Amino acid sequence: MQPSDSLREQIIAQYDAMSAQLQQAARYVLEHPEEVALVSMREVARLAGVQPATMTRLAKFLGLPGYDELRAQHAAALRQGSDGFAAKVRQRVDEGSERGACDTASHMLQGLSAQLAKLCEPDSLRQLEATATRLRSARKVYVLGLRSCHAVAWHFHYVMTLLGERSVHLDGPGGTGGDGLIRATSEDVLLVISIKPYATGTLELAQLAKDKGAGIVSITDSEVSPLVGMSAQTILCPTETDSFFHTLTPALAVSEVLCSLLAEFDRPKTLDALQQADDHLSHLNTYATAIPRRQ
Amino acid sequence: MQPSDSLREQIIAQYDAMSAQLQQAARYVLEHPEEVALVSMREVARLAGVQPATMTRLAKFLGLPGYDELRAQHAAALRQGSDGFAAKVRQRVDEGSERGACDTASHMLQGLSAQLAKLCEPDSLRQLEATATRLRSARKVYVLGLRSCHAVAWHFHYVMTLLGERSVHLDGPGGTGGDGLIRATSEDVLLVISIKPYATGTLELAQLAKDKGAGIVSITDSEVSPLVGMSAQTILCPTETDSFFHTLTPALAVSEVLCSLLAEFDRPKTLDALQQADDHLSHLNTYATAIPRRQ
DNA sequence: AGATATTTGCAACAAATAAATCATTTAAAT
DNA sequence: ATTTAAATGATTTATTTGTTGCAAATATCT
Numbered sequence: 321m322q323p324s325d326s327l328r329e330q331i332i333a334q335y336d337a338m339s340a341q342l343q344q345a346a347r348y349v350l351e352h353p354e355e356v357a358l359v360s361m362r363e364v365a366r367l368a369g370v371q372p373a374t375m376t377r378l379a380k381f382l383g384l385p386g387y388d389e390l391r392a393q394h395a396a397a398l399r400q401g402s403d404g405f406a407a408k409v410r411q412r413v414d415e416g417s418e419r420g421a422c423d424t425a426s427h428m429l430q431g432l433s434a435q436l437a438k439l440c441e442p443d444s445l446r447q448l449e450a451t452a453t454r455l456r457s458a459r460k461v462y463v464l465g466l467r468s469c470h471a472v473a474w475h476f477h478y479v480m481t482l483l484g485e486r487s488v489h490l491d492g493p494g495g496t497g498g499d500g501l502i503r504a505t506s507e508d509v510l511l512v513i514s515i516k517p518y519a520t521g522t523l524e525l526a527q528l529a530k531d532k533g534a535g536i537v538s539i540t541d542s543e544v545s546p547l548v549g550m551s552a553q554t555i556l557c558p559t560e561t562d563s564f565f566h567t568l569t570p571a572l573a574v575s576e577v578l579c580s581l582l583a584e585f586d587r588p589k590t591l592d593a594l595q596q597a598d599d600h601l602s603h604l605n606t607y608a609t610a611i612p613r614r615q
Numbered sequence: 616m617q618p619s620d621s622l623r624e625q626i627i628a629q630y631d632a633m634s635a636q637l638q639q640a641a642r643y644v645l646e647h648p649e650e651v652a653l654v655s656m657r658e659v660a661r662l663a664g665v666q667p668a669t670m671t672r673l674a675k676f677l678g679l680p681g682y683d684e685l686r687a688q689h690a691a692a693l694r695q696g697s698d699g700f701a702a703k704v705r706q707r708v709d710e711g712s713e714r715g716a717c718d719t720a721s722h723m724l725q726g727l728s729a730q731l732a733k734l735c736e737p738d739s740l741r742q743l744e745a746t747a748t749r750l751r752s753a754r755k756v757y758v759l760g761l762r763s764c765h766a767v768a769w770h771f772h773y774v775m776t777l778l779g780e781r782s783v784h785l786d787g788p789g790g791t792g793g794d795g796l797i798r799a800t801s802e803d804v805l806l807v808i809s810i811k812p813y814a815t816g817t818l819e820l821a822q823l824a825k826d827k828g829a830g831i832v833s834i835t836d837s838e839v840s841p842l843v844g845m846s847a848q849t850i851l852c853p854t855e856t857d858s859f860f861h862t863l864t865p866a867l868a869v870s871e872v873l874c875s876l877l878a879e880f881d882r883p884k885t886l887d888a889l890q891q892a893d894d895h896l897s898h899l900n901t902y903a904t905a906i907p908r909r910q
Numbered sequence: 911a912g913a914t915a916t917t918t919g920c921a922a923c924a925a926a927t928a929a930a931t932c933a934t935t936t937a938a939a940t
Numbered sequence: 941a942t943t944t945a946a947a948t949g950a951t952t953t954a955t956t957t958g959t960t961g962c963a964a965a966t967a968t969c970t
Contacts, residue, residue, distance in 0.1 A: 339947060357653060358690045361928060371949060376929060387928065395653040398693060421747060422740040424879060425872045429735050432868050436728035445717040452716065467901070468773060471867070475766035479860060493788050517902035544630040544642055546903065560646075563875035564885060565774060569868045572766070573727050577720050580858035584719060590859060606762070607812035634917055656958060666919060671959060682958060 327393050328353075330382060338381065345370045345378045349390070357394035361387050428561060435558045435570050444555065448574065451537045451553040452581035458509035462500055462529065464490040465513035466522050472513045472539070472571045479579040482597045483590060490525060498525050506533030512551075513575070515541040515559050515566060526550060539571050622688050623648075625677060633676065640665045640673045644685070652689040656682050723856060730853045730865050739850065743869065746832045746848040747876035753804035757795055757824065759785040760808035761817045767808045767834065767866045774874040777892045778885060785820060793820050801828030807846075808870070810836040810854050810861055821845060834866050 331346050338346060348368030349356055356364055365372040379387040438444075455461055461480065465473025473489065480487035490510075491497040504510075510529040514522045523546055530536055530550050538547040541559045548554050557574050559566040583590045601607060626641050633641060643663030644651050651659055660667040674682040733739075750756055756775060760768025768784065775782035785805075786792040793816075799805075805824040809817045818841055825831050825845050833842040836854045843849050852869050854861040878885045896902060 341948065354694045358694065360926080362926085372928075373930090373949075377947095399649045399653065421744040421876050421879070422737075425740050425743045425876060426735045428872050428875055429731050429868060432871075433728045433731035433735075436724050436731065436864075440721045440724050440728075442717075445720050448720045449716040468770070470773070471766040471770035474769070475763070475863060478763060478765070482860075520900060520903045523903055542642060543627050543645060544638070549631075561871075561875070563871075564878050564889060565777075565871070565874060567868075567871055568770060569731075569864055569871060572867050573724060573862075573864045576727075576856075576858075576860065576862055576864060577723050579860060580723060580856070581716055581720060583859050584716075594859065605815060607814055636918065655956080657956080667958075668919080668960085672917095 327382070327390075334382065338378075341370050341374050342378055342381060344368060345374050349378070353394050354398060356391060357398045361391070424563075428563060431561060432567060432569050435567075436573055439557060439570060439574065444557075447553060447555045448577055449581065451555055452578055452585075454535060454537050454553050455509055455511065455578065456582060456585050458486065458535065459505070459507035460488055460509075461486050462488045462490055462504065462508060462510040462534070463513075464510060464522060464525055464529075466491075466519040468566070468568060469513040469515060469519075469522075469571070472568055472575050473511075475572060476511065476513075476575045476579060479576075480582075483579075483583060483593045498528070501525065501529055501532065501534075504529055504532045504534045506535075509535040509537060511537050511539070512547060513539045513571060514545070514547055515568070515571065516545070518546055523547075539574055541566075622677070622685075629677065633673075636665050636669045637673055637676060639663060640669045644673070644689075648689050649693060651686055652693045656686070719858075723858060726856060727862060727864050730862075731868055734852060734865060734869065739852075742848060742850045743872055743876065746850055747873055747880075749830060749832055749848050750804055750806065750873065751877060751880055753781065753830065754800070754802035755783055755804075756781050757783045757785055757799065757803060757805040757829070758808075759805060759817060759820055759824075761786075761814040763861070763863060764808040764810060764814075764817070764866070767863055767870050768806075770867060771806065771808075771870045771874060774871075775877075778874075778878060778888045793823070796820065796824055796827065796829075799824055799827045799829045801830075804830040804832060806832050806834070807842060808834045808866060809840070809842055810863070810866065811840070813841055818842075834869055836861075 328350065331350055335343060335346055345365070345368050348364070348370075352364075352367070355367060359367075361375050362372045365375050368375075375390075376387050379385075379390045382390070384390055463473045463477045463480070465471075470491065473491070477487050477489040488500045490500045492499070501510075508529075510526060512522060512526045526536060526538075526547065527550065536547075536551045537553040537555075538545075538551040539555045539557060540547045541557065542548075543556065545554075555574050557570040559568070559570070561567045623645065626645060630638060630641055640660070640663050643659070643665075647659075647662070650662060654662075656670050657667045660670045663670075670685075671682050674680075674685045677685070679685055758768045758772045758775070760766075765786065768786070772782050772784040783795045785795045787794070796805075803824075805821060807817060807821045821831060821833075821842065822845065831842075831846045832848040832850075833840075833846040834850045834852060835842045836852065837843075838851065840849075850869050852865040854863070854865070856862045
């Protein structure tokens with residue numbers, strides 16, 4: 321929360337060596353770090369009761385190239401303070417001056433890690449639980465995710481088939497994916513996954529399901545996603561990376577959490593279902609080794 | 616923590632009535648409130664990918680006198696968030712006070728976050744880089760992942776098709792998935808994804824590819840995975856969770872990192888390829904460009 | 911299809927900004 | 941008390957900022 325602790329400590333350490341005006345400026349900076357980050361230098365100077373030039377001189381006195389650097393450091397501190405838990409993980413390799421592949425990879429993984437951590441915030445958790453509850457009471461759960469979101473949709477459906485036979489994946493060869501909705505009713509729920517850019521097919525099918533009275537719950541990327549308006553529950557998850565592509569890792573994580581919550585709702589039933597799946601698959605020699613029993 | 620909730624809600628409420636550029640600007644503002652408070656308008660515009668003027672227009676559209684007011688409100692929110700412990704205390708309380716579902720969800724997400732962070736260790740990063748390098752030089756990249764690993768395999772393949780035409784997904788209807796390997800040569804590489812329990816189909820196909828002289832690289836879950844022995848490069852990623860299921864989130868993250876590294880190897884070519892994909896998809900109206908206005 | 915709004919990109923502008931420069935004051939040393 | 945050095949204030953300068961006006965492009969409606 322403090323602006324780049326090292327800088328703060330440096331100001332304190334060198335305070336005694338400063339001239340009167342410099343001390344007055346430094347004191348204000350220490351006591352009002354947010355202002356330094358948020359308002360112009362001249363305004364900070366006015367608030368601190370010193371000349372604008374004094375702020376420049378303070379920055380140089382601290383060994384910085386200019387006042388902008390002083391502001392930048394305070395801004396960075398404020399940024400980190402704002403988005404909570406997430407930032408901590410990132411702190412380590414912030415300024416990767418070296419552009420190696422390992423650095424790129426590391427930076428990206430840390431970013432993803434931070435995004436998952438961010439999903440632990442109360443708002444997200446509440447949405448997760450509400451969505452799981454809604455899915456739990458559905459007669460059938462239709463799952464829809466096209467293009468990049470196919471991966472998430474399919475994985476959710478796959479896990480659900482291990483748990484029972486309520487899940488219907490809206491996908492298939494020959495463009496027949498939507499046919500699953502033919503007998504959809506108001507007792508059913510459609511889980512739809514879509515991130516920007518939103519596939520038209522996804523939106524159309526979701527609208528169709530809604531027209532049929534089915535409940536809609538969604539995993540998407542923004543409050544202003546077109547899915548938000550038509551969904552009874554929405555789980556928001558970040559998709560930004562510093563690479564060319566959007567990430568689906570948080571969306572997959574969310575999907576996995578949903579599966580877990582659904583499984584936990586009725587443990588005995590879940591164990592039964594997994595046992596059945598186990599038997600079935602081992603009869604088919606699907607796996608090189610039998611599915612290990614998990615409690 | 617959010618910028619003056621009323622303003623935020625107003626942006627969301629009026630979002631549908633905005634033009635495309637305005638929406639893009641508004642979306643960035645919603646998703647990066649700290650940046651709005653901390654950097655100049657022109658910089659925000661650059662980050663959001665819109666013209667500077669659009670930011671001014673956004674502010675006026677929202678009924679504000681100018682952009683400065685937009686920034687001021689975000690700055691005020693950030694000021695509160697930073698030194699007001701109140702928000703965070705409230706979060707902690709909310710979190711601690713209640714329910715099992717939220718706890719399990721939170722715990723699971725934190726676990727996943729930690730697993731991704733662990734992938735940043737030097738050993739893993741080296742494997743990632745080596746694997747990316749190997750994939751880079753391949754004539755064709757076959758991608759194989761069955762059952763639960765289908766999600767990861769498909770997503771990798773999907774991204775690779777956006778980048779070029781080297782990728783072949785070994786999957787398809789009617790059990791013809793393996794046919795892609797008919798003309799595989801020693802210039803090719805097979806990326807195989809499999810976690811315990813290992814699908815026999817995966818191992819057989821991988822062995823077949825190896826017999827044909829293709830290079831094998833793999834994403835798997837253990838040093839003692841059957842894939843390790845037949846692979847030139849292996850990336851290990853954790854799959855443990857405290858729920859009934861194994862997680863594929865780390866595997867997906869690894870796959871995404873690989874895609875990024877491959878994309879970074881030749882940025883200009885990547886940008887060209889993405890542009891082509893973009894053109895193609897927009898001709899097909901694959902994506903909803905504007906969200907239908909509601910009066 | 912043509913006509914009419916609306917949206918969008920570009921360039922120019924005035925205002926404000928941080929830094930550099932110079933002049934004046936203040937403190938310290940001889 | 942005079943000289944010298946440092947500190948402070950005022951002024952100037954080159955950028956950068958947010959805004960506005962206008963033409964091209966796009967969408968919308970008869």
